[in-house]
Amino acid sequence: MDWYIFVYPVILLAIVLVFVMYAIYFERKVIGWIQLRKGPTETGPKGLFQSAADVFKLLIKEDIIPSKADRPLFKLAPILAYVPAFSVLAVIPFTDAPYLKFSNVAVGLMYYLALSSITVMGVLLGGWASNNKYSLLGGMRAGAQMISYEIPLVLSVVGVVMSAGSLNLTEIVETQIAGAWNVFPQFLGFVVFIIAAIAELNRTPFDLPEAESELVAGYHTEYTGFRFAFFMLAEYTYVFAMASLITILFFGGWDAPFGLTFIPPLVWFILKFCCFVFLLFWLRATFPRLRGDQLMEFAWKGLLPLAIINIFVSALLKEVPFLSQYF
Amino acid sequence: MLGLFKGMGITLKNMTKPKVTLGYPHEPIKMPDRFRGIQHFDPEKCIVCNQCARICPTNCISLTGKKHPDPNKRGKIINTYDINFEICILCDLCTEVCPTEAIIMTNRYELATYSREALLKDMKWLHANDQMIRQDNISSKPKRGGK
Amino acid sequence: MLRTEEMVLNLGPQHPSMHGVLRLVVKIDGEIIREIEPVVGYLHRGTEKLAEDLNYTQIIPYTDRLDYLSSMTNNYVVCHATETLMGLEIPEKAEYLRVIVMEMNRVASHLLWLGTFLLDVGALTPFLYCFRDREQILSMFNELCGARLTYNYMRVGGVKWDAPAGWLDKVKNFADYMINEIQNYHELISGNEIFLQRTKGIGVITKEMALSYSLSGANIRCTGIDWDLRKKQPYSVYDRFDFKVPLGKTGDLLDKYHCRMDEMVEAMKIVKQAVEGFPEGGATMGKVPRVLRVPEGEVYVGVESPRGELGCHIVSKGKDKPWRIKFRRPSFYNLQVAKELLVGQNIANLVAILGSIDIVLGEVDG
Ligand code: SF4
């Protein structure tokens, strides 16, 4: 047992917290710019401390539990939502340097997908335990949505796994460095994955569980203070995790394109990562929200067949002589 | 699918456009001259005709007059003049009927206070409120009989 | 079949998409609405009763607060009713100014509707773009009459202010800008597949429903019934302008959306024509007695407000105050159809349909 096994997760947690704070800041700024506003400007220079102030406010707020709520479950829900969100980060390789890999699990991708589906239970519990009708509806929507979209999400990466021949995330990146980035050969898989990922993240246009104009705040309507902060944290930690995963699965992780190797791999990773995060904000600023039944239809009748087609096509093309180097 | 991307193009284009929001508390907003803000009151001009109190749709003006101190002059002078800004809707009717422009609009719009009492403005306060007085008042009198 | 229980959900009066303080008591089965009962009256201020105690000039600022998104039309309807009863003649200049501000107000009101409707279906950004454009109209009104929302601009017999120097040019530039800008809105919204999914075939109003509920405004025009008071019972100087009445076909949300979008373009065209034909000289107030005593009698006038037929019925007993005044408030009538439209829909559609009816609670509750 080395000492850094205990220190690194703490550092990672700190990094994630800083990321979450600045992701929120960045989101507000980007959406502000798109909407011809300035975004936060007041707290600190250019409003840089706005999120820190918000988090601080949430932490010192009174912790209210509705009197008719199911207390143990109400308290458990945010924990159940956050813990998996953070634990999935353990398998993400940020660069090729060994000190930035926490654990090189052979079935890393599997671990990620399996753990991340636990979060839905936290959300569902939160909605149930609040004893609020809006929360309940939000929780139910979240449950239905996250479970439905898990299936195309998992199936869409099968193509990637087949081409890499491994579930280990580091190896997936290494095969891409050797061959081509997966976006190109696996384009269909990528499209399915990115749509399912946005739905998994509960973000616009799939933000039904928190649909403000319908359900007030969805499953966390009754949550305040640090418990609410945990739900938000879980949400943005998943943005962090999902952006990393997309970078790794489809954009060659830390691989430098066009031979621009003088830029360090970690920077490349962060750049690709930021593009995805920006895309999320951009979508949020542009799109309206789907309706529940349309959402389900889209998952089962649209994405699922596409994901399956993608698997077959990848399997077929793997046998074609010239193309097989990419698959 | 095309519609989705078109929309994304529009939002991206707007991202770099100049911002339209104002830095309000830091930079005061300049209102146009005709703006109807908190009234300025000039006791010298008032002839205590009571028209403003009568036209006020919310009955928020209360005034009393007293006899002119100079015994040679007829008429009254104003004694107290209060406007209750809890209910004043800044509708401009009082300034419109006042024959002497004793009560007149200013461009001041900040009325937020911590107590209801502070919204009861008396004659002294209204008189001291003499900044940014509306210039374009003459035309505010409805033109009777086609000019 | 599993026996499920219905749940009673109280939407509003505090709810992000109730557009004010409407309360809907809905009984839902899962997310499907089985029963719905709108509860109105949370914003009732008794304008009609208050007006019985006010003289005619004093009523005008009260009407500002009925439909606070289009105060100009409210101002107009009460002035128009009084003038009709008194048989007053209004100077041409005043009529032109009235038409300009009413049509600009229509655009401002539709812009706000567009923004909030899209907010209801989940799009955040168009709301801000709509406000950017609406803001320009409001600041022009601010220059004209000194207020951004509660204008109190019209008087019995004319209007209070003449246009300030350079104002008409600004209005004209804005009209050009806006006609152009509507294209951007179309590009951002009209082609968006998600938006189409959310609006096409949803909340269909049939012609029979529209007539039996006495709907007006875009709510009746989206069904294809050509009913616009500006054409059918021309008031003011509307008969001098050339404009079209946009009609829908199916009566769904998408048609309503297109009706309102096209109405904005038409309104801007009217504004442009009015600015071009604007009379140079002349007064802004007609010959009006010092104290407004309205001869004994009754009058009903209807005008086309952004929300539909806004009517004013005055009964006068010859005093300086009305004996009874009654407003036909289009939002109130249009809201009645909600009950029939919403049963069987799900919560997401409820919000969209309610948003599309375009109610202003100040007007619903009077
Ligand atoms: S502005 Fe209107 S409400 Fe205010 S004091 Fe004058 S008349 Fe009364």
Ligand code: SF4
């Ligand atoms: S109308 Fe003018 S002059 Fe008459 S009482 Fe009021 S302020 Fe004085």
